[in-house]
Amino acid sequence: MKITEIVLTPIAFRDPPLLNAAGVHEPWALRTIVEVHTDEGISGLGETYGDLAHLERSRSVVDSLVGLDVFALNEMHARVASVLGGEVGPDKHGLTGKITAESTVDRVYSPFEVACLDIQGKALGRPVHDLLGGAIRSSVPYSAYLFYKWDGHPGAEPDEWGEAIDPAGIVAQARKMIGEYGFGSIKLKGGVFPPEQEIEAIRALREAFPNHPLRLDPNAAWSPATSLKVAAELDGVLEYLEDPAPEISGMAEVAAKAPMPLATNMCVVAFEHLKPSVEQDAVQVLLSDHHYWGGLQRSRQLGMICQTFGIGLSMHSNSHLGISLAAMTHLAAATPNLNYACDTHYPWNAADEVVEPGVLSFVDGAVPVSTTPGLGVTLDRDALARLAENYVRCGITSRDDTGYMQKFDPSYERKRPRW
Ligand SMILES: O=C([O-])[C@@H](O)[C@@H](O)[C@H](O)[C@@H](O)C(=O)[O-]
Ligand SMILES: [Mg+2]
Numbered sequence: 001m002k003i004t005e006i007v008l009t010p011i012a013f014r015d016p017p018l019l020n021a022a023g024v025h026e027p028w029a030l031r032t033i034v035e036v037h038t039d040e041g042i043s044g045l046g047e048t049y050g051d052l053a054h055l056e057r058s059r060s061v062v063d064s065l066v067g068l069d070v071f072a073l074n075e076m077h078a079r080v081a082s083v084l085g086g087e088v089g090p091d092k093h094g095l096t097g098k099i100t101a102e103s104t105v106d107r108v109y110s111p112f113e114v115a116c117l118d119i120q121g122k123a124l125g126r127p128v129h130d131l132l133g134g135a136i137r138s139s140v141p142y143s144a145y146l147f148y149k150w151d152g153h154p155g156a157e158p159d160e161w162g163e164a165i166d167p168a169g170i171v172a173q174a175r176k177m178i179g180e181y182g183f184g185s186i187k188l189k190g191g192v193f194p195p196e197q198e199i200e201a202i203r204a205l206r207e208a209f210p211n212h213p214l215r216l217d218p219n220a221a222w223s224p225a226t227s228l229k230v231a232a233e234l235d236g237v238l239e240y241l242e243d244p245a246p247e248i249s250g251m252a253e254v255a256a257k258a259p260m261p262l263a264t265n266m267c268v269v270a271f272e273h274l275k276p277s278v279e280q281d282a283v284q285v286l287l288s289d290h291h292y293w294g295g296l297q298r299s300r301q302l303g304m305i306c307q308t309f310g311i312g313l314s315m316h317s318n319s320h321l322g323i324s325l326a327a328m329t330h331l332a333a334a335t336p337n338l339n340y341a342c343d344t345h346y347p348w349n350a351a352d353e354v355v356e357p358g359v360l361s362f363v364d365g366a367v368p369v370s371t372t373p374g375l376g377v378t379l380d381r382d383a384l385a386r387l388a389e390n391y392v393r394c395g396i397t398s399r400d401d402t403g404y405m406q407k408f409d410p411s412y413e414r415k416r417p418r419w
Pocket of ligand 1: 019020095096189217265316317318319
């Protein structure tokens, strides 16, 4: 079954003013929808980043993939690597850590792999998780991903989530999100306010939700010394502390004395980062993410590597829509050692969905694993056209949380570590 055409559509969807260590989310988040068509009339879907540099890199490999058999995924990876020729996509928004030439290939390759697995599954009459070894769970738990936020974008009406800039606001946000989705774990995005204030927010969450596992992620906003102070304060409260300090060496320094496991989606984001991290025991829980670990099959291999070295496995998320949620759910369903609830930004962006409604749902904080062939999701063509129009109109071509924050606070600087 040969690839005859690949269509890439950049889209923009509404995003609330979520605060993080690099600034604040702009009103529009970007993604690219990937459609792969074949000579047998079966098509597949993928979803990836929408930043212009990534979009252009993705466009640059398309011609080399047309004509390939949809089962020839090793060849597909090799062709992507050959076209990119060692190019490195930098971490422009400052929250993803060090991107390498190898991981640039994995990022570009990922949505094409997902789309081919979607096609393979449809052709075989099997869900994607069957192509990854079969599901070992029938639904995949996700966590409530809380953010400090403004009540709305400056100059616009307040959004449905309201303001959250203190412990009471964070607890109210958790109640709303857990009330709507039923999540059984909570992650707070930190690195926004001085650590003492974020410790207070975690304590308030613990009091309000005594049985929910809690995580805090300041995106490397703290020095190792500050990280160790926070870790001592939150001993017995967090299931893991995510990216407290920058770099593998900083995380290793914290991990040597912290009472809880450390997790990352920043200092180990490429296969070549695994060796130094294991050698220094810098990370005890790795957040996988098929968008940058080279698709679903490579993420399964990453799961095996983690198991081999006794590293726990969780899952990272950026702003995304339903094609990614479907892919994440198939992957998690087929990854036996993924023992933590996965992250998802989905509640923040679900109103602008690009797939047909009724397939993806959250039941008690978990997404039931689809058993229909392929990914199990279908593009909503009207929604795609609307979101593509948003992209053209919104004037944003690359995520820039720092630049957006500086519009309102010109003295704001991106610093890592900040405290
Ligand atoms: O969207 C955000 O603000 C997050 O901070 C995101 O960019 C991170 O990549 C991510 O969620 C994380 O866990 O670090
Ligand atoms: Mg993180």
